[in-house]
Amino acid sequence: MRKRPTMKFTDMPLSSETLRALSDLHFAAPTPIQEESISILMQGYDLIGQSQTGTGKTAAFGIPLIERIEALDRGLQAVVLCPTRELCVQVAGDLRRLLK
Numbered sequence: 001m002r003k004r005p006t007m008k009f010t011d012m013p014l015s016s017e018t019l020r021a022l023s024d025l026h027f028a029a030p031t032p033i034q035e036e037s038i039s040i041l042m043q044g045y046d047l048i049g050q051s052q053t054g055t056g057k058t059a060a061f062g063i064p065l066i067e068r069i070e071a072l073d074r075g076l077q078a079v080v081l082c083p084t085r086e087l088c089v090q091v092a093g094d095l096r097r098l099l100k
Contacts, residue, residue, distance in 0.1 A: 006029050007029060007030055007035050008029050008030075009022050009027065009028075012030070012039065013039075013042060014067060015067060018063060018066060018067060018098070020100075021097070021098055021099070021100040022063075022098075027059070030056070031051075031055050031056040031059075031060075032051070032055070033049055033055050033056055033060045034056050034060045034063070036060075037049050037060045037061065037064075038060060038063055038064055041061060041065075042064045042067060042068075047061075049061075058091050058095070059094065059098065061080075062095050062098050063098060065095075066098055066099055080095075
């Protein structure tokens with residue numbers, strides 16, 4: 001079986017700020033869920049994704065979300081729904097780290 005080439009975050013249309021945050025977080029390459037979803041979400045499409053715990057789902061939707069937000073617009077630009085308070089705290093922390 002042929003191994004497919006590894007994509008890097010630098011191969012994606014991401015801002016230098018996001019790439020710097022990913023580098024600072026030691027994110028070298030996207031996980032499969034990130035590789036499959038980031039480009040779709042960056043184009044503005046909706047997506048339903050499913051992946052095991054710990055595979056980077058928050059970054060998979062969080063990176064495009066951060067890229068599409070206008071920093072100077074103080075109005076509501078995104079809503080992330082989580083089924084539990086604990087997951088909400090975890091997702092919020094992950095997004096803050098990506099916003100670095």
